[in-house]
Amino acid sequence: ETTERTDRERSADSSASATETDPLLRIEDVWKSYGDEEVLRGIDLEVDRGDVEVLVGPSGSGKSTMLRCINRLTEVDSGHIYLDDLDVTAADTNPDAVRQQIGMVFQDINLFAHLTARKNVTLGLRKVRGFSKEQARQRADSELERVGLADQADSYPAQLSGGQKQRVGIARALAMDPEVMLFDEPTSALDPELSNEVLEVMQGLVAEGMTMVVVTHEMRFARGGASRITFLAEGEIVERGPPEQLFENPTHERTAQFFESIR
Ligand code: ADP
Ligand code: MG
Numbered sequence: 001e002t003t004e005r006t007d008r009e010r011s012a013d014s015s016a017s018a019t020e021t022d023p024l025l026r027i028e029d030v031w032k033s034y035g036d037e038e039v040l041r042g043i044d045l046e047v048d049r050g051d052v053e054v055l056v057g058p059s060g061s062g063k064s065t066m067l068r069c070i071n072r073l074t075e076v077d078s079g080h081i082y083l084d085d086l087d088v089t090a091a092d093t094n095p096d097a098v099r100q101q102i103g104m105v106f107q108d109i110n111l112f113a114h115l116t117a118r119k120n121v122t123l124g125l126r127k128v129r130g131f132s133k134e135q136a137r138q139r140a141d142s143e144l145e146r147v148g149l150a151d152q153a154d155s156y157p158a159q160l161s162g163g164q165k166q167r168v169g170i171a172r173a174l175a176m177d178p179e180v181m182l183f184d185e186p187t188s189a190l191d192p193e194l195s196n197e198v199l200e201v202m203q204g205l206v207a208e209g210m211t212m213v214v215v216t217h218e219m220r221f222a223r224g225g226a227s228r229i230t231f232l233a234e235g236e237i238v239e240r241g242p243p244e245q246l247f248e249n250p251t252h253e254r255t256a257q258f259f260e261s262i263r
Helices: 002-015 063-070 095-101 117-127 133-146 162-174 192-208 219-225 243-248 253-261
Strands: 025-034 037-047 052-056 078-083 102-105 180-184 211-215 228-233 236-241
Touching (some): 025 063, 037 236, 052 063, 063 211, 095 102, 102 162, 117 133, 117 162, 162 180, 162 192, 192 211, 219 243, 228 243, 228 253, 236 243, 243 253
Parallel strands (some): 052 211, 052 228, 102 180, 180 211
Antiparallel strands (some): 025 037, 025 078, 228 236
């Protein structure tokens, strides 16, 4: 099976030449089951460079699984995911290389407790990108500044608020210079006030033109930041379109019900 996959990839590589106008992220007929539960059932999705795709849907609809497949934390059963011309899902694609190019921020803040904010950011720069100590320090400080935490570089996670920790997580992902950023309910564990400071940082990334896939219940962000909203239910895309369509004029009853329920 591995050989067959590689051959297909080779022919795809020789025929396709990615350009700036091709979608940056392409998800093609992705299926994923856990046991006999089909969690993703033939997902097709394309995200253009600089676009912000907001994923919404009921709990258990497969949103997290989809993000995890995109940065290879979970293996798909079938189908393909491409970042530019890299087949993320190919057996011979290194997951670490994928994760450098596709940053992810989770709901649960997963910083190293024994390291300062700066060290949490420099770690990957040193290990993954091979930066010197001084280069890593400079880059970490500029990423911390980008998320509004220039003055907290020497703080330990226990000294930071939930929103500050989440912003360190964002700085850490940005330091890898990713092509795409994935956010999985980054504010769900935070009080509204702390959510806002994280959402502001995310809005800043939108303004910078970062390509993002964001799972969130923050409908203000979805309205203001999304290029497109995808509504997922039971592992299938029910409807996808610009925010105005999904909020004001959904095509499917199921979408209308969902947006009604979270209003
Ligand atoms: P969402 O993020 O939309 O709430 P998830 O992708 O987390 O949905 O989960 C979709 C379904 O897959 C759920 O029924 C969940 O229980 C199941 N699931 C997710 N991850 C695993 C796993 N590692 N093992 C078994 N089942 C899982
Ligand atoms: Mg989830």
